[in-house]
Amino acid sequence: MELFDRYIAAVMKKSSDGLAELFTAEGRLSMPFRRSREVVTGRENIRLHYANGFSVAPLCFTSIQDVNFHYTNDPDVAVIEYKLNGYTLPEKKTFILSYVNVIHVSDGKISELVDYEDVLNRDDIFNS
Structure with a gap:
């Protein structure tokens, strides 16, 4: 799924502009x-959400692994499992974060993204 590839490329770059542009205006x-x-609605609010998150999250993403696409009966909905590798800043402690995303697509853009992140693991990264 090309849209997911563009989404991950923007995540890896921590590009709030790149991510927001993947969403519909009412995304x-x-x-x-x-x-x-959290539920964020509207491309500009999504841009701000990512910009604020990236500015305070001391993480650098380096690669993606274990990507599994699960297609549904709806051709505009996909479920994707994956892991992001990276390291913390400034300590350079390595991590792996697990995700499941449900992506709804409309006219080649993301109309809805439900992001199920392994937040317990994220808490461990920052609190250990």
């Missing part, structure tokens, strides 16, 4: 496993 980003259960 929706939800993170149900985060404590705040």
Whole structure:
């Protein structure tokens, strides 16, 4: 899925502009496993969400692994499992973060992305 490849490329670069441009103007980003259960609606709000997150997250992503696509009965919906590798800044402690994303596509853009991140592992990275 080319759209997912572009999404991961923008994540690896920590490009809030690149990520936001992948969403429809009314796009929706939800993170149900985060404590705040964040739901961000609208391309500009999504841009701000990523910009704010990347500015405070001391992480550098280096590669992706174990990518598995699961297609649904709806051709505009895919479920993708993957892991991101990287290291923390400034300590350079390596990590692997696991994700499951449900991506809804409309006219070649993301209309909704549900991001199920392994937040317990993320907490371990920052608190150990």
